[in-house]
Amino acid sequence: MLKPQITATREKLNLDGIWSFALESTDVPKPWTGALPGKLDAPVPASYNDLFADSKIRDHVGWVWYQRTARVPRGWAGERILLRLDSATHEGAVYVNDTPVASHEGGYLPFEADITDVVSAGEEFRLTVGVNNMLTASTIPPGTVKTLSDGRKQQSYMHDFYNFAGLHRSVWLYSVPATHVDDVTVITRLDGTTGLVDYNVSLTGDAEVKVSLVDEAGTTVATGEGASGTLEVTDAHLWQPGAAYLYSLKVEAVSDDALVDEYRVNVGIRTVEVKGNQFLINGEPFYFTGFGKHEDIAVIGKGHNDAYLVHDFQLIDWIGANSFRTSHYPYAEEVMDYADRHGIVIIDETSAVGLNSKISGGIADFASMMSGGAEGEEGFGEAMATAHKREIRELIARDKNHPSVVMWSIANEPDTMAEISEAYFEEMFAYARTLDSTRPYTFVNVMMAPPNVCKASKFADVLCLNRYYGWYLMGGDLASAEQGLEAELRAWEQMYGKPMIMTEYGADTVAGYHSIWDQPWTEEYQTNMLEMYHRVFDRIESFAGEQVWNFADFQTSSGFFRVDGNKKGVFTRDRKPKAVAHSLRSRWTAIRDNKDNA
Incomplete structure (x- = not known):
């Protein structure tokens, strides 16, 4: 899953800010079917636990709900429209208007949904995100939940940091062409002073792949064609601890000599190796x-x-x-x-x-x-x-x-x-x-x-x-x-x-x-x-x-x-x-x- 970015063929819209907020309750049976009740607001990104002067919110175990409206830019007509959450701790459920579009377990990694078929360019939609903070014997990290005599749920866990929950990272709306770069993998090696950059590109759709590696001065130092290959960089500048040097790998999907999609990946040429009792970076003990x-x-x-x-x-x-x-x-x-x-x-x-x-x-x-x-x-x-x-x-x-x-x-x-x-x-x-x-x-x-x-x-x-x-x-x-x-x-x-x-x-x-x-x-x-x-x-x-x-x-x-x-x-x-x-x-x-x- 590639991180959203703005290129010649892609755009993104940040949905951070103040969202409506509500706890799971009998008054909120299906919050995605309408506006959330009450007048609570919560910022995104943030944990919700310490925001409010209410112990019921801080100690809540179970689902909470975030909601806002968003508008798809009118210029995105004909593009694939995706919604990405950088995290939802520990479980997320996402609804566009009344339609479920995504769910995810695991609180610290991103997930996304293609919502092209349920939104329209230039029009608003209601976005509702449920977040569940419960940890059980089969979650990572694990925990236990017990129900007390008064009906309250109580969470316990073995790790020594507070179980903060909520939308901790950004929420994005972004566009990609119908034919687009789906994934890029880069592996770097060294042959003397020559840097070797192995790349592998995955596409959605049919197009030719062209790549170019650009140094920090903006000079193209290597080019290649095809979805996979190796680029050679003579006298490569190495990425080193305390002395980072980053090249930019520009990946282009091309059809009939026309640019279809573009994505860029930062590349640090370096090697990592364990040899005997030493940890080596670029062949040197670290x-x-x-x-x-x-x-x-x-x-x-x-x-x-x-x-x-x-x-x-x-x-x-x-x-x-x-x-x-x-x-x-x-x-x-x-x-x-x-x-x-x-x-x-x-x-x-x-x-x-x-x-x-x-x-x-x-x-x-x-x-x-x-x-x-x-x-x-x-x-x-x-x-x-x-x-x-x-x-x-x-x-x-x-x-x-x-x-x-x-x-x-x-x-x-x-x-x-x-x-x-x-x-x-x-x-x-x-x-x-x-x-x-x-x-x-x-x-x-x-x-x-x-x-x-x-x-x-x-x-x-x-x-x-x-x-x-x-x-x-x-x-x-x-x-x-x-x-x-x-x-x-x-x-x-x-x-x-x-x-x-x-x-x-x-x-x-x-x-x-x-x-x-x-x-x-x-x-x-x-x-x-x-x-x-x-x-x-x-x-x-x-x-x-x-x-x-x-x-x-x-x-x-x-x-x-x-x-x-x-x-x-x-x-x-x-x-x-x-x-x-x-x-x-x-x-x-x-x-x-x-x-x-x-």
Whole structure:
């Protein structure tokens, strides 16, 4: 599914703004058959949970409804007219006037409908979108819903971030010609200094395909004909971490020498490879520095916001980081595009988080589980496998052409202690590799599954580990934590010899809380704990990266273990630096400068 764009043959219309809004209720039996009742409005994009001074809306479990009118531009007569939602968390149902046109499961990936036959150029139509936030045993991520004695529904889930819901990303109306480019896949390789760009174009309809590759100066550097082929770029400018260079691949569908359709794809020429215990980009060892992040902003929740996008990337650059993981779901496409343009490296993760009943809201009895873990089914059955494969398939289809994406992560902290998980993840990894064989694959290992216990690490190309020595385990005792951490990392290295990345490590920290002692929750403890981890990392030969948990404080479900959210951020939720930000900046800029001077 190609992202809408404006070209010589295509147009698009953004439908963001203020929409009418209503909760599912007996007063709203079929909201798509007329105007929504009541006078509530909600912005798109945004989560709806924190917008209103009404706990019934914040705590609502089930469907909500968005509605607006839209007009098809009169110049679109004779074109195919499509409606695209960049996401609907977690399930969407779309109606044009009284007609159902689309439905989709999975809250962080786009879906669309061809509505040509139910709208007319120049005329208005009523657009209604239902969004369902319920998580069940067969959804990704999973959860449970119970009905209380008073009839209210109550949602629970295992992942440690708030279940924000709504239309979190943009809604688009766009046009394409009847014969049009349906999909483009780009794979890049190197032969010495020559860049090789393999392309494959899928068409709807019958036309000839012509392609041209244009550099940043606007010069055409290679051309080709046919739906597939290879373009050669002499002395290619490489896309590199911190030094992005993007070519533009112009794809044209031509019939009788007339242009029928045009689409453009940004191309970063680079290679990615795992070799021994090293992660290589363009044949050179790469060391990840950065964060696990969240799409999380006060008031608008997981709603995409361009101002925060730019500011967050500025902070990433200021602190000297070169990467992040899209924990624990695919981020907005605008984020991926921005990373492409600015040379930030991404570990791209599915929304398969919470596949572990031993963790509830991020809290677990780690100490009692470190001896080997317990058995469990964790829903690793047919229904979960079907949903999980859908998430993998749709993520790769959306993000396959982004040069910033150097690795796929298929799950975060699943219960890989369970015997059943071995066959399950063998199947998931094998399926993923049929979709893209050009990038390494990983999943993120939970602390209760050390190397002698984990059933799934054998299938990963890179070991991604979440560890909390000094916090959930050996909390307040950094000397013991340092010994425990190093002993485990050396065990991983000895058993697998693969590159290792610490994808989560950190301590909850209240901004402004200080102590002269190693007191948990203080800014000093957070700094000292991370510096302890760094000493250990520097002693492990197979170590290939460090991504602190988390970039910024974020909202979680309410409870006694989380007071106004997770406080492990290097920055506060409103992006003010804690003391550890300056410590990280000193380390990461030195790593960056040493690489630049090498």
